[in-house]
Amino acid sequence: MRFQDAAPDARTVVYAAIQAEPIVARVAELLADAGPAERILARAVMNGETREPDRWRRMVPALFPAGGPGSERTEAILAASLEVADRGDRVRDQIRGAIVEELTARLVARRVGPEAVRRERRILFDGVAAEIHPYDVTVERDRSAEAYDCKWGARGINEDVLHQLDDAHRHAADEERRLTVALVIFDASLSCRVRLARRTAPRDGTKLVSIETLDALAGMAAPPPASAPVEGSSGR
C-alpha cells in the first residue's frame, strides 16, 4: 500500500483555488472548536436564505439568550457562515464541501499531528487498478493509515464512495496493512443512517462520522461503524 498525489486536472485546479480561499480555513478553524449546537447553526446558516443575523439569533435561542448576542465564538461562526451563504449557489456548494474537508483535516491533525495529514491523495495497492478519485484527507503513518471521504450532506453518500472505501480497506488487509476508512458527513447521524439503510454496497469496515460525532476525529471518542442500524426511527 502506498500513497500518491492525485494527478492534477482542470477540476482539481479550479477546486484547489476554492480550497485556498481564506474563508474555508476560517470557518473550519471555528467549527473545529465549536459545540454541537454551533455546528448545527453553521450548517443551517450556510444552507439558508436569511441573511439577517438577528433572525438566526432568535432561531437558535440555546446559543443566543433572549435573542441577544451569543458568545464571541458563536458570533464569529454566525458571521462567517453568513459570509459563505452570501456567495452564489454554485460557489457556496463548493466552499461548503471544502470546509468539511478542511475541518476533517484539522480535527484529525489534533490527534496524529499535522505532518501525517495529507490532502487529495490516491492509495495504490499491488496488482490492483488505481481508483480514479483521490481521498479528501489521508493519514499516512507507518503503523497505521487512514482515509476519509468528506461530504456536506448525507445525500452525498452513494454506492461508488462506499465501494471505494470498502475496497481500500480490504486491499490493505490483503497486504496485512491497517487502513481505517471513514465517511465524514456534515449532516445529522439520523439522515446518514437513513441514507445508508438502502445502500447495498459493503460497509462493514467503514466508519461513519456525522455532525454529532466530529470530535471523534480528534480522538475524543471512537466513531460508530457505517453498518450500524438506523436509531430512533420507526420509519425503517
Place this chain on the structure above:
Amino acid sequence: MPGPGDIEPTVRDVVERALRAHGELADRGESVEDEWTYVNDLRLAWADRLRRLVADGSGDLPAPPAMAAAIDLAIEEIARIEDPHRSIDWLSTFPQLVGLAVVGTRR
C-alpha cells in the same frame, strides 16, 4: 406573542406546526425523482424524532415564547426554500433546529 384572550400554545402545538412544515418541505423535495424514496424515508424518520420531543409529557406545557418564536422563524426559513435539492438538505437541518429550540428553552 399571544394577545389578550389568545390561548398560549403548548409545546405540542408548536411541534405539530413544525411537523406540518417538515411535511411540506418533504413534498417539495419529492420532485427530485431519483430521491423520492430517500425523501420519504427522511420524512418518516424525522417526524418520529420530532414526536419524541414531546413524548415525555412535556408536550402539554405552555411553549415558552422564545421556543415558539424560534420554531416559527425556522418554519418561515424553510418556506423560502424553493429549490427541491435544497429542500432535501433542509429535511435534516430543520428538525435539528426545532430540537435545539425545544430543548434549549424548556422551562
